Amino acid sequence: MKRTVASLLAAVMTAGMIAGCGGNGAGTDSTTAAAGDSTQTADKEKSTAEDKTVYPAGTITIYGTGQPQYLQEYYDAWLADHKDIAPDVKIEIVQTEGHAQSREKITMTALAGADDDLPDATYLDPVNIMDLSQAGILKDETDFLKPYLDQMVEGAANDATLNGRIYGLPESVRPNVLFYNKDIFEKYGVDPAMMETFDGYVEAGRQLKEKSNGEVYLSYISPSSKTWRYWGRRGLMPQANARIWDENGSIVIGEDEGTKLALGTLDTLYSEGLLLKSEIMEPALYDAINGQKVATFYIGAFWDEFMRKNCQATTGQWGVMSSPVFEGVGKAGAPVSSYFCIVNKGDNVYAGLLEQLWKDFTFDTQSRNTWVKSMESQNAPYANPISLEMLQDNFWKEPSSFYGGMSFRETEGKCLENGAVNLVVTPQDAEADGIISAELENYVAGNQTMDQAIANMDKNLKAKIGQAEIIK
Amino acid sequence: MLKTLNKYKAPYLFILPFFLLFLVFQLIPAIWTFYISLTNWKGIGTPKFCGFGNYKKLLIDNMFWDALGNTVEYWITGLLFILVLSVLIASLLNSDLLKGKAFFRTVTFLPNICAAIAMGLIFRMLFDENVGLFNELLVFLGLEKVPWLTSTKYSRIPVIMLNVWRNTPWFTMIVFSGLLNIPRDYYEAATVDGANKWKQFFYITLPSLSNILFFCSITLTVDSWKIFNESYILPGPGTSNTSLFQYMYESGFNIFNMGYASAIGVILIVILAVISMVQMTVKKRQGEL
Numbered sequence: 001m002k003r004t005v006a007s008l009l010a011a012v013m014t015a016g017m018i019a020g021c022g023g024n025g026a027g028t029d030s031t032t033a034a035a036g037d038s039t040q041t042a043d044k045e046k047s048t049a050e051d052k053t054v055y056p057a058g059t060i061t062i063y064g065t066g067q068p069q070y071l072q073e074y075y076d077a078w079l080a081d082h083k084d085i086a087p088d089v090k091i092e093i094v095q096t097e098g099h100a101q102s103r104e105k106i107t108m109t110a111l112a113g114a115d116d117d118l119p120d121a122t123y124l125d126p127v128n129i130m131d132l133s134q135a136g137i138l139k140d141e142t143d144f145l146k147p148y149l150d151q152m153v154e155g156a157a158n159d160a161t162l163n164g165r166i167y168g169l170p171e172s173v174r175p176n177v178l179f180y181n182k183d184i185f186e187k188y189g190v191d192p193a194m195m196e197t198f199d200g201y202v203e204a205g206r207q208l209k210e211k212s213n214g215e216v217y218l219s220y221i222s223p224s225s226k227t228w229r230y231w232g233r234r235g236l237m238p239q240a241n242a243r244i245w246d247e248n249g250s251i252v253i254g255e256d257e258g259t260k261l262a263l264g265t266l267d268t269l270y271s272e273g274l275l276l277k278s279e280i281m282e283p284a285l286y287d288a289i290n291g292q293k294v295a296t297f298y299i300g301a302f303w304d305e306f307m308r309k310n311c312q313a314t315t316g317q318w319g320v321m322s323s324p325v326f327e328g329v330g331k332a333g334a335p336v337s338s339y340f341c342i343v344n345k346g347d348n349v350y351a352g353l354l355e356q357l358w359k360d361f362t363f364d365t366q367s368r369n370t371w372v373k374s375m376e377s378q379n380a381p382y383a384n385p386i387s388l389e390m391l392q393d394n395f396w397k398e399p400s401s402f403y404g405g406m407s408f409r410e411t412e413g414k415c416l417e418n419g420a421v422n423l424v425v426t427p428q429d430a431e432a433d434g435i436i437s438a439e440l441e442n443y444v445a446g447n448q449t450m451d452q453a454i455a456n457m458d459k460n461l462k463a464k465i466g467q468a469e470i471i472k
Numbered sequence: 473m474l475k476t477l478n479k480y481k482a483p484y485l486f487i488l489p490f491f492l493l494f495l496v497f498q499l500i501p502a503i504w505t506f507y508i509s510l511t512n513w514k515g516i517g518t519p520k521f522c523g524f525g526n527y528k529k530l531l532i533d534n535m536f537w538d539a540l541g542n543t544v545e546y547w548i549t550g551l552l553f554i555l556v557l558s559v560l561i562a563s564l565l566n567s568d569l570l571k572g573k574a575f576f577r578t579v580t581f582l583p584n585i586c587a588a589i590a591m592g593l594i595f596r597m598l599f600d601e602n603v604g605l606f607n608e609l610l611v612f613l614g615l616e617k618v619p620w621l622t623s624t625k626y627s628r629i630p631v632i633m634l635n636v637w638r639n640t641p642w643f644t645m646i647v648f649s650g651l652l653n654i655p656r657d658y659y660e661a662a663t664v665d666g667a668n669k670w671k672q673f674f675y676i677t678l679p680s681l682s683n684i685l686f687f688c689s690i691t692l693t694v695d696s697w698k699i700f701n702e703s704y705i706l707p708g709p710g711t712s713n714t715s716l717f718q719y720m721y722e723s724g725f726n727i728f729n730m731g732y733a734s735a736i737g738v739i740l741i742v743i744l745a746v747i748s749m750v751q752m753t754v755k756k757r758q759g760e761l
Contacts, residue, residue, distance in 0.1 A: 104725045107515040131728065135516035223622035223709055277601075277622065284602045427514075430727045438535060438710035445624050445709035463532045 055353050057088030063102040063122035068093040070380040074371045078357060081367075086353055094119065100430070103128040106343065110137060118345040121354050123338055124168060126159035126425045130471065132341070133167035134427075139342040142166045144355055151363065152386045153416060159337045159425065162471055168339025169358045172383035175415040176235050176323050176333025179297040179307070182404065183317040188212055192319065195296070198265050201324040205274035208295050217276040218269065219296050220288075223444050226280050227266075228437035230299050236262035238334035238420040240326050244432060244461070245424060249468035253436070254458025261326060263440075267450035277444070286310040298323060300336050301412045305381035308402050312379075316404040320411045322418075331420035338383075363387050369395045384412045426468035435460045502741070509734035515724075519731065526735035536736065538711040539719035542703070545628060546635060546715060547696035553636045554643055554692060555685065561640065562647035563677065577648075584641040591634060592705025596621065599630045599706070627708025634702045639695065643688050650684035651677070686755055693747055697740060716740055 064071060075091040096102045102122045109117050124132070132138050142165045145157060153173050160168035178195060185192045185204075188211040194200035205218030221227055236242070242258030245251060253259050269275050276294055278285040288294050290313040297303050307318065323333035340358050342351050360367060368385060372395075375382040385391060397410040426432075436457045443453040477484065509526055511519035530536050564570060565577055583591075598605045599620035607617040620626050658676045667675065678685075703715045711719075716736065724733030 100726055103728070107728065110516060131514060131516070135514075137516065224707065284600065287603075431729060434722070434727060435535070441709035442624065442712075445622060445712070447624055447709070460534055463534075464529060 052085050053352060054084075055086045055089050056349060058350075059090045059092050060121070060350050060354065061119040062091060062093045063096050063105065063119045064093040065096050065098050065102065065123060067381055068095050070375055070378070070382070073374060074361065074367070075357070077371070078360060078367065082356075085356075089350070089353065099123065099125045099128050103132060106132065106137060110135070115346040118343050120345065120348055120350050121340060121342045123171060124341050125338060127427075127429050129160050129168050129339060129341060130162060130425060130427055133162055133165075137344055138167040139344050139348070139351060140165050140167060141169055141342070141355075145169065148359070148362070151388055153388060153391070155335075156337065156386045159422070160339045160341075168341040169355070170362075170386050171338045171340045171358075173335045173337045173386050173416065174301040174383055175335045175412065175419055176239075176299065177301050177412065177415045178321050178323050179299070179303060180319050180321065181292070181295050181314065181317050182319045183314075184208070184216055184292055184295045188216070192321070195321070195324050198324045198326050201296075201298070202265070202268055202272075202274070204296075205269060206272065209272075209274055214273070215293065217288075217294050218274040219276070219298060220278050220280065220285055220294055221266075221270055221275040221444055222280050223277060223441060224279060225433070225437040225441065227444055228433065228440045230280070231266050232262070232436070232440065233423060233433065234300060234334065234336055235298060235323075236265055238422050239323060239329065239331055240265075241329055241331070241420070243423070244436070245426060245468045245470070247470065249426065249470045251458060251461045251465070251467070253461065254455055259454060261329075263450055263454060265326075267443075270444070281306060290314060300333075301384070301415070302336075302381070304402075304408055304412075305379075308379045315402050318403050319406060320403060320408055320415075322415045329420075330418075332415060332418045334420040334422045335416055336422075363390065365390045365393050365395075369393070384409055424470065426470060428465050428468040431465060432461055432468070435464060505734045505737050508731055509738050511731045513730045514728045515730045522731065526732050527739075529732065530735055530739065535711045535714070536716075536719060539714045539716045542628065542712070542714060543697055543699065543716040546632065546699050546703075547693060549632045550635055550639065550696040550699075551689060551692055553632075554640050555688060557636065557640045558643035558647045558688065559678075559681070559685075561644045562651055563673070565644070565648055566651045580644055581641045583638050586638070588634075588638060588701035589705055591638060592701060595630050595634050596706055621706065622709060624709055624712040627706075627712050630706050631699075631702045631708075631713050634706065635696075635699060638702075639692070643692065646688055647681060647684060650681045654680045686751070690748060690751055693751070694744060697744055697747075 062068075072091070072093050075093070079086055079089060079091060096105065102119075102124065106118060106122065109115075118137075124138075129138065133140075141160075145166050149157060152170060156170040156173050157166050157168075160166050160170070178201075180192050180195065182192070185208075188208055190204055190207045190211070192204070195204050201218070208216045208218055221231070237259065240258040240262035242253075242262045243256045244253045244259075276285075276288055278288060285294070289307070289311045292314075297307075301320075304320075307314070325331060340354075342348065342354050362385065365387075368390065372382050374380075384396070390396065391413050396413065397407050399405045400408045402408070439448070439453040439456045439460070442448050442456075443450055448456070508519060510521060510523060512522045512525070513519035561580060565573060565580065570576060597603075599607075601607060601617060601619050601622055604620065606620065610617060618626055620630055654677065658680070659672055662672050662676060698717050699715045700717045700721065703713045703718050704721075707713055714722075717740070720733050720736040720740065723729050723736060
């Protein structure tokens, strides 16, 4: 009896194993993508039809932030053009609130051991790439990316490189720039050229305030964490060569001259009443822009898509120039990079397909231009390409009616030149951002001076974090 | 022992599912949380044991103390306003003078069924410094605009108002059901004895509701210490509005410092246990338990 039961069990287990092995490859009658296929290189396109990898039917899930429905347009068109290798593949973008939320979802799914529920790819920033790659969740793209590095804008892969290995495919590298309302400057007789330096930027604000009887603000300041994010971490701090940590990870923000220069400049702007206190990306600020009350935005180039969408009343009035520089430092705005990361999910059969998709999005000029035209017609978001060759294409130098005939795209590319180096990213940065931002928010609320805010940042960082890990 | 177990097999079997669920979903996670609080775990990878490091860090963490202070404020104001309003509104709903009771009972309960996040967003618009309705009203009355959400002085007011507005209906219904259970004879006898409505309220209604109000205060205490949505959707500058529960969430899921978040969770459990024990002891001394 026992022997019969044992034989039956063995037969059932063997059948189960066979069925399990065949599960993911169902429906494929030619070479099927293998798990973790990472050898989709540049010469793949030269291969013959017989060598082509045909991907199994299924849905690719990508975590995206912002307004990913517009990116979906590109993906769907791309899949329609690649029926030969992906006849029954669909791409679904799951919208997340931000990179931290994508990371949260991935972490919790991995923790639950539900590998099948992990996305196939996700868009991430350097802080989250650091933690997820250390946990082995992100695919190492070093070998795949090497042939393309020289064809991309300088340092495109830097923020995704850890210990010499690259864990993300560069998606965008966007500089910090200065948007200015030409009509306002003209109306009050202030020369925008004076904003080449931060001293000139402050002076322009003073003149605008005086000549408009306090009606026009130079820019805005947010009462929330966005002030640290946009004015601090991504803006003034890198441009002033400021540091939170030294090369050993010790906290130096309290005595760092760059920090004093960066946050001191913000203090001057705010304490002199040159900044409108308003949350960014909220209707009140858009109303103020449309009402000609805000003259400039010192912020990432991404602001273009928000203005095009929400400030149509100001069409034709805006100009863009390189960020003001600090005298003695002389560096333009630091670029902010975003990465397309493929997830190691046990059996990610679509890794090769996703790499090919990224390659075409990055280097296929025609399809990218078609998509961008569609985006422009919808006032939808798109970033400058990172392919050097594509940037040379005349399409990326076309004038824009929103910028009064100026080419925003060309200017964005130029603003990458002489860019400042971003702050060093450490695994403790998310926590540090919370501590620093809280002090800055208290400063904006009027509860402390900037000197006190910097001293408190230093004190609280030392108490709560102590020392950061510096990962080269 | 076995004999007793055998004798009461059926009752034990009936209560077994609860204990199994309690074990799997409450006790084991609680023990796991305590273990994690002794580690530096980022949610992925292997937890590194750090002893009581996270607890020591909590003692010198300003943000934790801010969150604790805010939560105490939400708790006290919640208890005060919600209980008082619940008793008043329930009494009104139970009053013989009120016509259209069914309509008013439904309307009273509506705030409780609205999604907290949606209401938070509406409150954010109402309290907006530049275009919010409250400031428009102040300007209409010839007063200055108030920076409701951008000043540490005022930013907790919208959170408290939202908390009270959302939770009062629920407790009103509980109190109302208590009112329905008070025998009418008490009031008739009191009326015959010449007691006016206020005296009846203080000498009959409130004492009769004492057990209900005790239950409400325990439930409200637990709810208030878990306040999250209101402060999350109506953030003030820095940590001026952050609740302890929110700080735990942010430490765990924004900063991915799971060990630290677990330590906050353990502190929260201890605080709630102590408060509940104090409430029970006071009640016992009053001879009502």
